[in-house]
Amino acid sequence: MAQVKAAPKTYDVVIVGSGAGGGVAAHVLSLAGAKICMLEAGEWFDCSKDSKMFEWPYQVAHRGAGTKYKPWGAFDATLFGGWQVPGEPYTTAPGSDFMWWRARMLGGRTNHYGRISLRMGPYDFKPYSRDGKGFDWPITYDDLAPYYDKAEELIGIFGSQEGLENTPDGKFQPAPAPRGYERLIKSACDRLRIPCIPSRLAILTRPLNGRPACHYCAQCGRSCSANANFNSPGVHIKPALTTGNLEVRTGAMVREVLVGPDGNATGVSYVDKKTRTEVEVRGKIVVLAASCCETARLMLNSKSSLFPNGIANSTGLVGKYVMDTVGSAVSGFLPILQDLPPQNEDGVGGMHLYMPWWLYKEQAANKMPFARGYHIEIGGGRGMPGEGVLGGYPTQFLGGGYGVEMKQKLRKLYGCEVHFSGRGEMIPNEDSYCEIDPHVVDQWGIPVLRFHFKWSQDEILQAKHMQETFQQIIEAMGGTVTKKDRPENQWGIAKGGEIIHEVGATKMGADPKTSVLNQYCQAWDVKNLFITDAAPFVSNADKNPTLSITALGWRTSDYIADQVKKLNVKV
Amino acid sequence: MADNNQPETPGVSRRDIFQILGAVPAVAAVGAHSHMHTGQEEPAVAKGPYKRQTFDDHQWEMVKVLCDLIIPADERSVSASQAGVPEFMDDWIAFRTEQDGNMDLRAEIFGGLMWLDHESNRLFQKNFVGATADQQKQLLDRIAYPGKAAKDDSPWVAFFTQFRSLTVGGFFSSKQGVADLPYLGNRAVAEWKGCDPKVWAIIEERMKNGYKGVLEAKPWSA
Numbered sequence: 001m002a003q004v005k006a007a008p009k010t011y012d013v014v015i016v017g018s019g020a021g022g023g024v025a026a027h028v029l030s031l032a033g034a035k036i037c038m039l040e041a042g043e044w045f046d047c048s049k050d051s052k053m054f055e056w057p058y059q060v061a062h063r064g065a066g067t068k069y070k071p072w073g074a075f076d077a078t079l080f081g082g083w084q085v086p087g088e089p090y091t092t093a094p095g096s097d098f099m100w101w102r103a104r105m106l107g108g109r110t111n112h113y114g115r116i117s118l119r120m121g122p123y124d125f126k127p128y129s130r131d132g133k134g135f136d137w138p139i140t141y142d143d144l145a146p147y148y149d150k151a152e153e154l155i156g157i158f159g160s161q162e163g164l165e166n167t168p169d170g171k172f173q174p175a176p177a178p179r180g181y182e183r184l185i186k187s188a189c190d191r192l193r194i195p196c197i198p199s200r201l202a203i204l205t206r207p208l209n210g211r212p213a214c215h216y217c218a219q220c221g222r223s224c225s226a227n228a229n230f231n232s233p234g235v236h237i238k239p240a241l242t243t244g245n246l247e248v249r250t251g252a253m254v255r256e257v258l259v260g261p262d263g264n265a266t267g268v269s270y271v272d273k274k275t276r277t278e279v280e281v282r283g284k285i286v287v288l289a290a291s292c293c294e295t296a297r298l299m300l301n302s303k304s305s306l307f308p309n310g311i312a313n314s315t316g317l318v319g320k321y322v323m324d325t326v327g328s329a330v331s332g333f334l335p336i337l338q339d340l341p342p343q344n345e346d347g348v349g350g351m352h353l354y355m356p357w358w359l360y361k362e363q364a365a366n367k368m369p370f371a372r373g374y375h376i377e378i379g380g381g382r383g384m385p386g387e388g389v390l391g392g393y394p395t396q397f398l399g400g401g402y403g404v405e406m407k408q409k410l411r412k413l414y415g416c417e418v419h420f421s422g423r424g425e426m427i428p429n430e431d432s433y434c435e436i437d438p439h440v441v442d443q444w445g446i447p448v449l450r451f452h453f454k455w456s457q458d459e460i461l462q463a464k465h466m467q468e469t470f471q472q473i474i475e476a477m478g479g480t481v482t483k484k485d486r487p488e489n490q491w492g493i494a495k496g497g498e499i500i501h502e503v504g505a506t507k508m509g510a511d512p513k514t515s516v517l518n519q520y521c522q523a524w525d526v527k528n529l530f531i532t533d534a535a536p537f538v539s540n541a542d543k544n545p546t547l548s549i550t551a552l553g554w555r556t557s558d559y560i561a562d563q564v565k566k567l568n569v570k571v
Numbered sequence: 572m573a574d575n576n577q578p579e580t581p582g583v584s585r586r587d588i589f590q591i592l593g594a595v596p597a598v599a600a601v602g603a604h605s606h607m608h609t610g611q612e613e614p615a616v617a618k619g620p621y622k623r624q625t626f627d628d629h630q631w632e633m634v635k636v637l638c639d640l641i642i643p644a645d646e647r648s649v650s651a652s653q654a655g656v657p658e659f660m661d662d663w664i665a666f667r668t669e670q671d672g673n674m675d676l677r678a679e680i681f682g683g684l685m686w687l688d689h690e691s692n693r694l695f696q697k698n699f700v701g702a703t704a705d706q707q708k709q710l711l712d713r714i715a716y717p718g719k720a721a722k723d724d725s726p727w728v729a730f731f732t733q734f735r736s737l738t739v740g741g742f743f744s745s746k747q748g749v750a751d752l753p754y755l756g757n758r759a760v761a762e763w764k765g766c767d768p769k770v771w772a773i774i775e776e777r778m779k780n781g782y783k784g785v786l787e788a789k790p791w792s793a
Binding site for chain 2: 054056057177180183219338341344346385391393397398399402408
């Protein structure tokens with residue numbers, strides 16, 4: 001093709017993607033002295049300038065409500081992307097429901113995510129050994145623990161020392177005090193013997209490395225113009241840029257990993273979105289961190305005579321064992337909270353308390369109908385009023401009405417809502433995977449993914465347990481359940497991908513025959529190809545993946561730096 | 572409600588936030604407000620007069636009257652129309668029509684407004700807007716209480732429920748409605764102290780003895 005322009009320079013490392021996984025690789029490797037080219041499919045994003053912090057719903061069109069291409073509303077930090085990216089489709093196989101969130105922007109999904117930062121525990125690395133389902137990781141908790149320490153110290157996580165089973169404590173900043181409704185929930189949970197402890201979020205409660213502490217406006221999802229929460233542009237990429245070793249190219253949609261005659265990666269080829277031209281960038285090492293499924297797509301599309309099924313895919317396992325998180329939610333209304341003296345209940349952008357999984361003993365004694373656990377996330381109180389606030393209350397609680405009397409009752413009922421969301425572990429299965437759709441391409445001419453997805457009974461029964469538990473907690477507070485789900489609806493279990501915790505697709509392992517990557521997330525088939533996003537994950541514990549991505553990515557990056565020194569990887 | 576219980580979480584001035592954020596641009600600090608708004612102009616409901624997209628002139632008069640029957644002014648805050656709810660509703664219906672790819676919401680609202688006029692004409696020989704307060708009340712009482720309404724009125728009950736929901740949500744998310752509740756956040760707070768102890772004491776007291784307000788909260792069993 002005449003339009004292909006070869007870049008003359010060869011970088012030490014080419015990194016595809018700038019989210020949690022790409023960010024940590026750029027940070028560690030640039031500080032180690034590597035010359036890096038990072039490629040991001042979206043545009044530049046600077047939270048200090050582009051955040052919608054402090055705007056009011058009434059200041060923007062339609063009170064900032066969600067739209068097809070801005071599904072989480074006008075203020076959401078996702079610059080471009082969502083469940084649909086215009087011109088970049090994906091498909092689902094018949095009988096499969098799967099939703100794929102893509103954030104095309106510098107920092108990817110780290111800009112808007114929930115900042116929940118939970119370490120995987122010792123059990124979570126050896127799930128197969130414990131219950132015979134899924135797979136064991138090739139590493140243990142002790143292998144990753146030092147990297148959790150480093151990640152937490154760089155990112156800044158608040159939490160508390162609890163010493164609970166399979167819920168490792170970390171290097172925490174002090175946790176913020178709970179809100180009123182959270183203390184109430186804790187009182188109910190104490191009675192029900194459900195542990196309710198300070199949450200663990202990547203939000204600063206103390207200044208760190210020049211970043212200020214949180215100012216408690218609760219709008220982390222908009223991205224923070226003060227950079228008081230974790231996002232890879234502010235925490236990883238900014239310091240990496242100051243080393244002078246990192247070059248970031250935005251609008252670069254990577255099409256293919258290039259391979260030399262010796263079977264090693266030589267770089268990547270990407271579409272420069274602005275000029276619609278094909279550009280090659282050469283690197284001695286290629287790190288993929290495009291997000292779990294996008295990474296698998298890129299590998300499957302990187303076909304050559306040496307790798308007819310896609311790069312590093314001699315096992316045929318690339319794209320297999322995609323997992324999401326089990327999600328199910330119940331809402332309640334608590335009359336005990338009506339007509340209280342008003343107070344600011346914003347706090348940080350997320351819950352101040354949460355409930356880690358607590359039924360390990362019952363599970364070990366075979367008393368539970370499902371394998372693996374979930375944690376509970378909570379919300380509610382006097383949150384920022386959006387377009388729907390109190391709208392349903394006249395019918396729900398007052399028997400109808402209108403006029404001054406209704407108005408005066410309504411304001412007294414503001415702040416009484418509580419929401420419970422379960423976030424549970426999905427076990428990898430043969431029916432959940434992604435592959436290249438043979439018929440569909442995106443606007444850049446790149447074949448797209450087709451998703452297959454199925455929950456097993458373990459996950460569905462877990463959702464049932466969530467529904468029953470949340471209802472129990474609400475009733476223990478004298479509340480009314482206002483939204484719950486039923487068995488015919490599979491207990492409200494979220495669609496695959498809907499919780500936006502996709503992991504797996506290029507599993508790591510101890511055996512090259514049954515895994516794509518070794519324990520350092522290095523491709524068994526291609527020694528200079530590494531993956532630092534969530535694609536290497538072997539299981540998907542109920543510990544939201546971002547913190548583990550940054551810890552595992554750090555470990556992989558340390559290994560890369562070390563191997564380069566020892567010249568075990570071609571440089 | 573001027574002395575509500577929130578001394579623990581004071582609002583921070585614009586100057587303070589720049590100090591909190593670690594940068595103090597002198598120019599920016601000049602326009603200090605006690606309430607942070609990011610420097611956005613307000614009200615941002617619209618620049619210039621609002622241009623209707625949904626309701627015609629006759630419907631517009633009805634919508635304003637109906638909104639204010641649902642949320643009138645009282646000692647704490649203005650009425651729905653004074654808070655821009657008719658404009659919100661006109662825009663919201665156009666927005667949903669475009670987003671949902673159908674006219675269901677629009678049809679429900681238009682149809683309900685039509686019925687109000689029909690029924691008002693049939694009973695009182697006047698359009699709804701021209702009817703007396705008592706006559707308007709007579710019609711609304713038929714459709715405002717789902718549990719008590721006649722079966723034949725159920726489409727208009729559904730209409731009113733929808734219209735009321737938009738009015739209430741539109742009002743309490745408006746600038747005036749936010750102040751009415753009041754929602755006290757969306758501002759920088761220098762130090763976070765958690766739930767006000769005085770508020771927590773009230774909650775604990777209610778756990779023990781229950782509370783009878785708009786709704787009843789039963790005491791927690793021992």
